[in-house]
Amino acid sequence: MPLIRQLSQSLINKIAAGEVIERPASVVKELLENAVDAGATRIDVTAGGGGSELIRIVDNGCGIAAEQLSLAVASHATSKLAEADDLFRVGTLGFRGEALASIAEVSRTVIRSRPSESESGAELEVSGGRLGEITPCGCPAGTTIEVHNLFFNTPVRRKFLRTTQTEFSHISEAFTRIALGSPQIHFTLKHNERNVFELPASDGWVERIAKLFGRDLADNLIYIESSGGSDESVRLAGYAAKPTHSRGNNRMQYLFLNGRYIRDRALQHALGEAYRGMLTTGRFPIAFLTLDMPPELIDVNVHPTKLEVRFQDSGQLYGQLLATLRSKFLTTDMNTYVQSADSDPKEVDEDRAKQTAMRQELVDWAKHEVSAWKGSPDGDRPRSERSSGDGFPRESSPLSLRRLDQPSAIPAGGEGARHDCGRPGCRSSESQETAGITRGVDSRAVQIHNRYLVTEAEDGVMVVDQHALHERILYEQLRHRISEGPVETQSLLVPEPVDLSPAEAATATENIELLGKLGMKIEPFGGDTVLISGYPAMLANINPGEVLRELLDHLMAGGKDPNLEDLLDELLHAIACKAAVKAGDHLSPEEVSDLLKQRHLVDDPHHCPHGRPTALIFTREELDKQFKRI
Ligand code: ADP
Ligand code: MG
Numbered sequence: 246m247p248l249i250r251q252l253s254q255s256l257i258n259k260i261a262a263g264e265v266i267e268r269p270a271s272v273v274k275e276l277l278e279n280a281v282d283a284g285a286t287r288i289d290v291t292a293g294g295g296g297s298e299l300i301r302i303v304d305n306g307c308g309i310a311a312e313q314l315s316l317a318v319a320s321h322a323t324s325k326l327a328e329a330d331d332l333f334r335v336g337t338l339g340f341r342g343e344a345l346a347s348i349a350e351v352s353r354t355v356i357r358s359r360p361s362e363s364e365s366g367a368e369l370e371v372s373g374g375r376l377g378e379i380t381p382c383g384c385p386a387g388t389t390i391e392v393h394n395l396f397f398n399t400p401v402r403r404k405f406l407r408t409t410q411t412e413f414s415h416i417s418e419a420f421t422r423i424a425l426g427s428p429q430i431h432f433t434l435k436h437n438e439r440n441v442f443e444l445p446a447s448d449g450w451v452e453r454i455a456k457l458f459g460r461d462l463a464d465n466l467i468y469i470e471s472s473g474g475s476d477e478s479v480r481l482a483g484y485a486a487k488p489t490h491s492r493g494n495n496r497m498q499y500l501f502l503n504g505r506y507i508r509d510r511a512l513q514h515a516l517g518e519a520y521r522g523m524l525t526t527g528r529f530p531i532a533f534l535t536l537d538m539p540p541e542l543i544d545v546n547v548h549p550t551k552l553e554v555r556f557q558d559s560g561q562l563y564g565q566l567l568a569t570l571r572s573k574f575l576t577t578d579m580n581t582y583v584q585s586a587d588s589d590p591k592e593v594d595e596d597r598a599k600q601t602a603m604r605q606e607l608v609d610w611a612k613h614e615v616s617a618w619k620g621s622p623d624g625d626r627p628r629s630e631r632s633s634g635d636g637f638p639r640e641s642s643p644l645s646l647r648r649l650d651q652p653s654a655i656p657a658g659g660e661g662a663r664h665d666c667g668r669p670g671c672r673s674s675e676s677q678e679t680a681g682i683t684r685g686v687d688s689r690a691v692q693i694h695n696r697y698l699v700t701e702a703e704d705g706v707m708v709v710d711q712h713a714l715h716e717r718i719l720y721e722q723l724r725h726r727i728s729e730g731p732v733e734t735q736s737l738l739v740p741e742p743v744d745l746s747p748a749e750a751a752t753a754t755e756n757i758e759l760l761g762k763l764g765m766k767i768e769p770f771g772g773d774t775v776l777i778s779g780y781p782a783m784l785a786n787i788n789p790g791e792v793l794r795e796l797l798d799h800l801m802a803g804g805k806d807p808n809l810e811d812l813l814d815e816l817l818h819a820i821a822c823k824a825a826v827k828a829g830d831h832l833s834p835e836e837v838s839d840l841l842k843q844r845h846l847v848d849d850p851h852h853c854p855h856g857r858p859t860a861l862i863f864t865r866e867e868l869d870k871q872f873k874r875i
Contacts, residue, residue, distance in 0.1 A: 265347045285306035308386055309358040353371070356389070359387065408751075411751050413751065441747060481566060488520060517530065759809065767793065799819070
């Protein structure tokens with residue numbers, strides 16, 4: 246029979262540390278939370294060697310009295326909680342009293358602190374959980390905590406650490422989350438003597454977002470806010486980025502619940518839904534949102550790092566977020582921002598009013614066309630060829646009919662051209678009205694709603710999604726070029742510096758060789774900047790920095806072992822999508838014609854690279870059936 250033994254406190258702490266402290270970024274998160282809780286107005290973070298050599302956090306908060314220092318590093322010792330166990334009822338970020346104990350167990354931790362009312366400070370060193378002497382020291386008011394040699398006594402943890410750059414990118418993310426949560430606090434972040442962020446205190450989010458993610462994003466945000474729930478006690482506010490600014494993953498969706506950063510799948514999904522039709526598959530919206538609600542509406546969750554929570558009524562929240570975004574988008578002219586829209590008409594046009602308007606346009610157009618054909622001797626010719634004296638302004642019509650260059654040889658009529666339903670007064674209109682348009686494939690096409698091309702197919706009517714088709718064509722062309730040889734690099738006369746986010750920079754420097762194989766030649770240029778000295782020659786028309794970011798997005802999403810083929814393929818997809826005409830682009834008659842002509846050149850004309858169909862065909866037989874002719 247095995248003996249049951251009480252674990253030593255040190256072992257208990259190590260196990261607890263395993264839960265809370267996974268990597269250097271976890272230390273940064275915990276220490277930053279403590280500094281925020283201490284009421285600091287300025288917090289400076291320094292990391293060395295990806296945080297495993299050193300993490301130093303200096304705050305000007307309330308400080309810890311000398312006689313309390315050893316308690317601060319004791320487990321289950323906290324100043325933040327008396328008895329309540331609801332973490333969201335607590336006004337502080339920490340409350341479990343475990344962080345300092347855990348950190349001190351797996352590193353050499355030095356704490357120096359002075360409450361502002363004390364004359365001198367005190368210092369305590371804890372190495373691998375062993376407390377040293379508390380000694381007086383001179384220091385500014387506030388607390389400085391240094392964590393040296395993280396995981397020195399837990400080699401397994403140490404072994405699992407990734408490269409310095411990767412670990413630092415996690416630190417940078419942890420820092421970003423806390424810095425977004427408290428824009429009123431002045432934060433700085435330094436890595437290996439390099440200043441990464443300098444974030445002065447700011448009233449609102451826009452300035453902080455600008456400093457963290459760049460002015461361009463900050464200038465392209467849409468403010469949203471709403472109240473919901475049974476007594477309007479659920480308040481949602483923040484910013485969503487215009488669809489021109491999206492990401493290849495959902496990491497740029499920052500959500501703060503009662504001041505604490507959380508991740509919530511349902512809310513991420515609601516965001517995706519709200520942008521449906523405005524972003525292509527594989528792109529994710531960017532958002533910064535705060536959610537404030539009474540704590541009793543949140544179920545206590547035991548997630549050790551408190552990253553996930555359970556809402557009592559997540560359906561209500563989902564609905565509120567979706568409705569808020571949608572109604573905001575409707576009153577904002579999103580179309581001019583849309584970069585690459587999905588084109589499923591069902592999803593795009595969910596707004597009923599818009600749908601009705603579109604339908605009305607279509608009906609009006611059809612009426613005009615029919616009466617024009619009937620009333621004029623050259624009525625079988627496209628309207629654009631006629632004089633505009635028909636009272637139908639040519640340019641302003643959203644649905645102008647176009648003629649394609651090449652009339653086809655397929656004769657009018659064809660087998661089974663006439664199907665009368667037999668009722669008095671009803672006869673097939675084909676022999677008269679359609680005689681002129683039975684010219685065969687692509688002889689006549691119309692662009693509708695600046696997004697679909699409607700044309701005749703040999704066996705019916707074809708509706709082509711202009712973006713999806715163009716994307717497919719470009720993709721095939723790029724693939725073809727690649728199959729003919731290795732990716733050719735176009736050297737830049739003057740290397741181009743590109744500023745990246747810390748995570749992107751880390752990914753870039755870790756994958757220099759792989760990127761080289763894709764034709765992208767880069768080198769580190771200090772900080773989060775890299776120099777592009779050459780890039781894939783086939784992408785001559787696209788900004789090299791954009792290509793690089795695209796590649797990095799895919800690399801970051803792909804995890805540890807990216808497959809070169811897949812990456813290349815994803816890149817081609819992404820590039821084709823970027824370069825293709827968009828839903829909403831008005832095309833000239835020549836462009837319409839060109840696009841449809843090239844349709845026959847691609848291997849798989851039926852699907853865009855994302856797998857959506859490029860064209861729908863309503864067969865003649867199907868139409869006949871629907872109209873009860875057969
Ligand atoms: P928790 O934050 O859950 O209370 P910690 O182990 O992180 O637990 O910290 C233990 C205690 O040490 C805190 O409750 C707080 O009183 C004190 N403390 C930690 N960091 C600081 C700091 N930067 N400034 C002031 N007090 C601190
Ligand atoms: Mg804490």
